[in-house]
Amino acid sequence: MCSFIMAIQRSILRQAALVFGTLGMIAALFPLDSQALPLFARQTGQNCMACHAGGQFPELTPYGRMFKLTGYTIGDRVKVPLSVMALATYTKVGDTSKSDNSAGDFQKNGSPIFANASAFLGGKITDNIGAFVQWTYDNYAAPTADGSSYTGHAGMDNVDIRYADRFITPSRDLIFGVSLNNNPSVSDPWNTAAAWMQYVPVPSPTSNQFIDGAAPFPGFGSGGNLAGINMYMYLNKLVYAELGTYQTAKGIFSPLSAGLDNAGTTKLQGANNPYWRLALTHEWGPHNIMVGTSGMIAHVYDDPTDTSDSNSVSRILNTGLDAQYQYILDPHTVTAQVAYMRQKTDYSANTVAANHDGTNVSPYFAADGITPLAPFNDSDTTNVFRAKLTYVYQAKYGGSLAFFNLTGTTNTALQSSGYDSNGQVTSNDPMETGIASTRVNGNLSGNPATRGLTYEAFWMPVQYARVGVQYTAYDKYNGATDNYDGLGRNARDNNSLFFYVWGAY
């Protein structure tokens, strides 16, 4: 690790001028005026740190959670309900040599890039209705056909439009609301929710595939770009309950997946894809804690472009547990988070039938080059655990440590490298059955196990700009510590340094 860090020092120095130049421009563009803040801050007139713990987005303070749960309606309606943010990044992967195509596998490695930008629309609409709508342009959305560069793409990101009311009597404090959203748990006010627990900001994983943003986190198998209606209540700042259901974002809900093509939009069967959330909360002094559970049952079509066959629907059951502790007392902010998510996927009837009639067969063999591999699984289970500890001083200087651990069932269908009939490991497909096989992303074991640590340090010179550096170290990747692809690549070869400059207005 030391030699790796020394090796990248020179290139970091070369990029420093660019990064700090960008930072300087951000600081120059945004004067130190407490009114000149992003959308919600303009609405309430408050600093970012009123709602974001230690000023670090997106993690919310107790007050920020109340702002969200009451429908983003506190404050004055602003005339131009718009904010923007942009992200410049630099990534360096530990080892680029163990690759069949390092130029393609690590195309933007060591290059500073303008990663993405978002526009936010929303805030208070009426006394009871408010919105959070994020539209994101990803400069590295997809590789071009020849793999030599990338194409940018803009599309709908997170959407949460809600109606909320709050009924207060001397003995009762009840918030009730309804959220129209496009991503399970984006409506959740705690940072351990699947939609919020990843490190942010995140550039497109297509250009930086091993940074923390691409590492396992407790997400929902259904993915985003859906259409959900969730009802929620928060009683006496003690019990939070949410119940909703999701369906494909089509028809009147199609704006929730605007910008995504048909093949890239998750297709759910019907509208019976329930999501639930229950949390208990308590505050004492500068401390607050939440313990909760969440889950979802999603019926997902195997092929988003073909929803004609009900036998091509897989059932994904997610069940999660999470907890968060915060200590917020100026100048200190401490947050501890843990989240666990179990995911059981029952593959579609068509997949199961193909598993049993001999259609689905692995092109690889056991190590002897003779014995066929076990048949594909009819169902798989994964377990993701993630824990994170963060400290921020004066809402300016922060650091964190996160641990992630994905375990799961072994399935030969997951293998993207294996032994051929000569007992030699190959990253090619010996039977040409069409399995995508690249060396860096190879999986020899058929097991998804991935484990590692992410360290981060960041600095917020002003409240709407952040400079951060992350280091993600893998102890296990695709089921193995060493030689996970069968061709010599080790988990630690994927260790990645990630440097970013983020700004918002």
Added chain:
Amino acid sequence: MKKILATLLVGLAAASAGCSNLERSRDLANPNVPPAVTAVQVCSNCHGIDGNSISPNFPRLAGQQPAYFVAQLENFRGQHRSDPAGFEYMWGLSHHLTDDQIKGLADYFSKQVPQPNAQVDAKQMAAGKEIYEKGIPAKEAPPCITCHGPKAEGLASFPRLANQHQDYLVKQLQVFQRTDERPNTPMTQIAHLISHDEMESVAGYLQAFPHDKK
């Protein structure tokens, strides 16, 4: 199902589009929102519905003197009070409040019943009591009791201090001592006479103010 959801959405939007809900509004720019509504819908998020805030980041307002309360909100609104707690949280929230709304908020919180706060250790309690009641004669620091009263209940423009959070009191004393962010108060001069340990003691005594003195 889709029709039900669409109807629900359209209904909710129609029910609240363009109209204000004065009984449960969180609008801070509408002069017609009653102060008691703003108190429970907005202020309560930090200060508590009954003004007994839980987090020491936010001062307790229960039983606060109305004259002091009005003066502070006017200072926030006019951006004359610029301590961090002031401009980070209160400038924006108070920006459009009317004089009547400010008076109404003062009335609401002054009528709330202060609740006991966390205890401090006996040594700090005794030292704080000594400072509160007798001042620090060697430094010519006057006793707090002179202005803030035997029950630390305050009087007019002198704030109630009993059961206030220790951390908040210390930070405000430091604002008086080190900055000019809260101008035009005798506390600027007094705070210069007090050490940090003495601030901690007297603030601790006030946080745990003896219940039998109420």
